[in-house]
Amino acid sequence: MARIGWWWGRLGRWRKIIIIAVVVIVLLLMGRLFFSVPQPHVELAAEPLFGSPFTNTMLASLFTIIVLGAVCFAATRKMRIVPKGLQNIVEALLEMLINFVDDTAGKEYGRKFFPVIATIFIFVIANAWLALIPGFMTVGFWHTEGEEQVLVPLFRGANTDINFPLALALVSFVFVEYWGLRSQGFFRYMRRFISVGELFRGISQIFRGKIKSGLGTFFTGVVKAFAGFIEVISELVRILSLTVRLFGNMTAGEILILMMIFLIPWVAAIPFYGLELFLGFVQALIFGGLTLVFLVMAVTPREEHE
Amino acid sequence: MEGIGINVPGLVAQLICFFILFGLLSVLFYKPIRRILDERSERIRVSMEQAEQIKEQMAKTEEQVREQLEDARRGGQNVLAQAAQMGERLKEEARGEARHEAEIIIARARTEIERERDEAIDELRHQFVDLAILAAEKVVSETLDREKHRRLIEEVLEQAPGGRGDGGSSKKEG
Numbered sequence: 001m002a003r004i005g006w007w008w009g010r011l012g013r014w015r016k017i018i019i020i021a022v023v024v025i026v027l028l029l030m031g032r033l034f035f036s037v038p039q040p041h042v043e044l045a046a047e048p049l050f051g052s053p054f055t056n057t058m059l060a061s062l063f064t065i066i067v068l069g070a071v072c073f074a075a076t077r078k079m080r081i082v083p084k085g086l087q088n089i090v091e092a093l094l095e096m097l098i099n100f101v102d103d104t105a106g107k108e109y110g111r112k113f114f115p116v117i118a119t120i121f122i123f124v125i126a127n128a129w130l131a132l133i134p135g136f137m138t139v140g141f142w143h144t145e146g147e148e149q150v151l152v153p154l155f156r157g158a159n160t161d162i163n164f165p166l167a168l169a170l171v172s173f174v175f176v177e178y179w180g181l182r183s184q185g186f187f188r189y190m191r192r193f194i195s196v197g198e199l200f201r202g203i204s205q206i207f208r209g210k211i212k213s214g215l216g217t218f219f220t221g222v223v224k225a226f227a228g229f230i231e232v233i234s235e236l237v238r239i240l241s242l243t244v245r246l247f248g249n250m251t252a253g254e255i256l257i258l259m260m261i262f263l264i265p266w267v268a269a270i271p272f273y274g275l276e277l278f279l280g281f282v283q284a285l286i287f288g289g290l291t292l293v294f295l296v297m298a299v300t301p302r303e304e305h306e
Numbered sequence: 307m308e309g310i311g312i313n314v315p316g317l318v319a320q321l322i323c324f325f326i327l328f329g330l331l332s333v334l335f336y337k338p339i340r341r342i343l344d345e346r347s348e349r350i351r352v353s354m355e356q357a358e359q360i361k362e363q364m365a366k367t368e369e370q371v372r373e374q375l376e377d378a379r380r381g382g383q384n385v386l387a388q389a390a391q392m393g394e395r396l397k398e399e400a401r402g403e404a405r406h407e408a409e410i411i412i413a414r415a416r417t418e419i420e421r422e423r424d425e426a427i428d429e430l431r432h433q434f435v436d437l438a439i440l441a442a443e444k445v446v447s448e449t450l451d452r453e454k455h456r457r458l459i460e461e462v463l464e465q466a467p468g469g470r471g472d473g474g475s476s477k478k479e480g
Contacts, residue, residue: 069334162312
């Protein structure tokens with residue numbers, strides 16, 4: 001060992017680089033030759049297990065719930081005023097989340113919004129990270145589909161099943177609209193989307209003979225009504241954008257890792273695991289953060305120019 | 307929609323999953339940690355207040371102790387001053403008494419001396435008169451009445467300068 005070190009120390013810089021490259025290539029070739037991985041099969045829809053409607057993503061969701069439940073139970077079973085161990089860790093993390101929500105929504109609303117935001121964030125990040133456990137996507141059943149054999153994985157990250165982001169987006173949408181209605185009142189909140197008062201005022205002015213001013217009011221009314229319509233669309237599009245963003249990012253990440261494992265087994269996929277860890281965090285933050293921002297927008301009264 | 311796998315059962319299942327997790331986390335995670343965080347911040351607030359109170363109390367106590375020390379010092383000084391004053395007074399009294407006593411003694415001594423001197427003078431005068439008479443008798447022999455003679459000498463003595471004191475001697479010389 002010492003002799004190798006001495007020998008290594010005497011080598012020039014370029015020789016070192018060449019030797020490292022050769023070693024890596026040999027390792028990669030060995031992986032490719034001796035540990036070949038079956039060709040990945042990309043299936044966007046979640047695959048049902050055992051011929052039942054129960055899919056592998058539902059199983060992953062349940063797995064996430066169980067893991068989170070166990071961690072939380074262990075952490076908060078014996079709460080101490082002076083935190084220790086696991087309690088300390090989860091407390092610090094939750095406090096970061098609480099501060100994030102409070103900073104954005106203020107103390108009063110922060111407390112009310114927090115459970116939903118935190119659950120979205122935790123569910124997304126836990127799904128993303130747990131899906132990186134070896135065995136996800138790789139352990140499963142062989143299934144014959146026409147000519148080729150297809151692996152149906154037992155576990156597949158719930159984020160990659162579009163039903164999961166959609167469910168979260170619907171929850172987010174309903175929660176946002178609920179808080180908008182609750183804080184603003186039905187009529188005030190609805191005025192954002194249906195503002196036809198000026199339109200009708202313009203029409204009545206025209207009928208009463210004040211054609212010139214009536215037309216002006218009528219056109220601003222048309223613009224306002226159209227703006228309200230756009231508001232409705234943008235509100236609805238949020239569901240789509242939230243869903244597709246999470247689904248697309250997570251599915252792409254998963255496919256990327258599958259492909260890397262297939263192309264160059266062993267070490268090559270490791271950086272992408274790091275990338276996926278980061279992406280999972282970012283996506284969770286985006287989903288939770290956007291929901292939070294939409295909530296704040298919904299409870300903040302709009303300036304009325306009338 | 308089929309291709310990317312949107313379906314109602316899947317959606318409903320994931321919704322249910324979300325609400326299960328929501329309930330689970332609310333009960334197991336948010337509530338206890340919220341409670342403990344609130345409790346801790348409350349406790350910290352109370353502790354800070356108590357610390358503040360204790361500090362105030364301490365400052366007050368210190369002030370009191372200082373005041374008491376000051377009082378004690380002042381009291382001690384007073385006592386010392388009084389004692390010194392009293393000593394002074396006693397000394398003064400004692401001195402006054404002694405002087406008084408001495409004066410009385412001196413006065414008594416002086417009267418005694420005067421009395422004895424007077425007595426001595428009287429005695430001397432008597433003797434002198436007797437002597438003078440004797441001498442005169444011897445000189446004049448019995449020509450003169452003894453009583454008349456005596457009066458005469460007395461007169462001379464009275465008129466003599468220095469009164470009763472030195473009269474005798476001047477008379478004797480004359």
